């Protein structure tokens with residue numbers, strides 16, 4: 001297990017997402033931000049099995065700095081699922097964005113979504129945009145969890161290919 005510095009520990013929201021994720025890679029954390037979830041995922045999988053993406057050079061540089069040089073996480077730049085083309089990821093996590101953005105990411109690249117065996121989704125607001133997308137899918141089984149953090153309610157979804 002890779003030991004995380006104390007400031008990198010997960011709060012209840014991201015812990016609930018981590019608990020939803022199967023211990024199975026390769027997996028990508030889309031819009032990884034501070035990289036805490038990717039770091040924890042990497043602690044459960046062999047090296048080279050975790051990717052973390054950010055959408056622009058600035059956040060990519062910050063993610064690289066926070067994860068440090070020795071990280072086993074592969075950092076990628078690009079919009080939504082697009083950096084995953086050709087990587088053969090079995091799973092993806094999209095957490096900490098609005099439901100509308102997450103739904104747009106999933107709708108934009110159906111071929112990349114189709115490559116996934118599982119997806120974990122955690123919208124910060126506008127959950128209904130995401131539940132609308134989920135309702136239109138027939139080939140996923142869906143599990144939903146609800147967590148409280150600092151007085152806010154957070155929904156998380158795990159989708160598994162039927």
Ligand SMILES: C[S@@+](CC[C@H](N)C(=O)[O-])C[C@H]1O[C@@H](n2cnc3c(N)ncnc32)[C@H](O)[C@@H]1O
Nearest residue numbers: 030031032033034054055059078079080095096
């Ligand atoms: C609030 S942070 C969430 C960080 C972390 N995933 C979490 O749940 O705590 C949202 C991140 O998503 C990134 N982001 C927003 N839109 C994106 C997109 N279309 N593709 C990839 N990353 C995106 C932002 O740059 C930002 O770092």
